[in-house]
């Protein structure tokens with residue numbers, strides 16, 4: 001398990017980080033996003049989507065749990081906030097083992113369903129529009145992505 005962090009000072013900067021990360025991802029990669037309400041999980045995902053060449057606008061999928069977008073690779077954007085205290089399996093494995101990139105907001109609420117290999121992104125509030133973005137990787141694959149991202 002290794003952790004690396006960086007900070008951003010605007011939503012644009014957070015989107016740019018997501019966009020750069022997108023260029024490093026491979027089919028089947030899974031990102032789990034942690035952070036308080038309004039920390040910037042969806043903002044980060046919007047940047048990621050831009051980096052994947054998604055043309056449609058990415059919005060918070062709170063009411064649908066998962067939305068799929070077409071891009072260079074498909075993007076599966078989940079927000080599992082509503083699944084807190086639920087053990088419902090909405091067919092997570094098809095996404096996690098699919099050909100696209102899966103991004104899960106509030107991933108801690110579906111801990112039992114998550115694949116063991118994943119890249120966790122934790123966004124924390126700082127003063128004003130600043131955020132600390134901490135990447136935790138638990139495999140060589142994700143570790144090299146983070147090293148490249150932050151270099």
Ligand SMILES: Nc1ncnc2c1ncn2[C@@H]1O[C@H](COP(=O)(O)OP(=O)(O)OP(=O)(O)O)[C@@H](O)[C@H]1O
Nearest residue numbers: 008009010011014037038039040041042043129131
């Ligand atoms: N550095 C920053 N990074 C990301 N967002 C920022 C930053 N500074 C300000 N913001 C603003 O914070 C808000 C983040 O909202 P966003 O919907 O991305 O959060 P979220 O973590 O997805 O929330 P939720 O838990 O409700 O899904 C946006 O209004 C964005 O413009």
Ligand SMILES: [Mg+2]
Nearest residue numbers: 041042060105
């Ligand atoms: Mg959100």
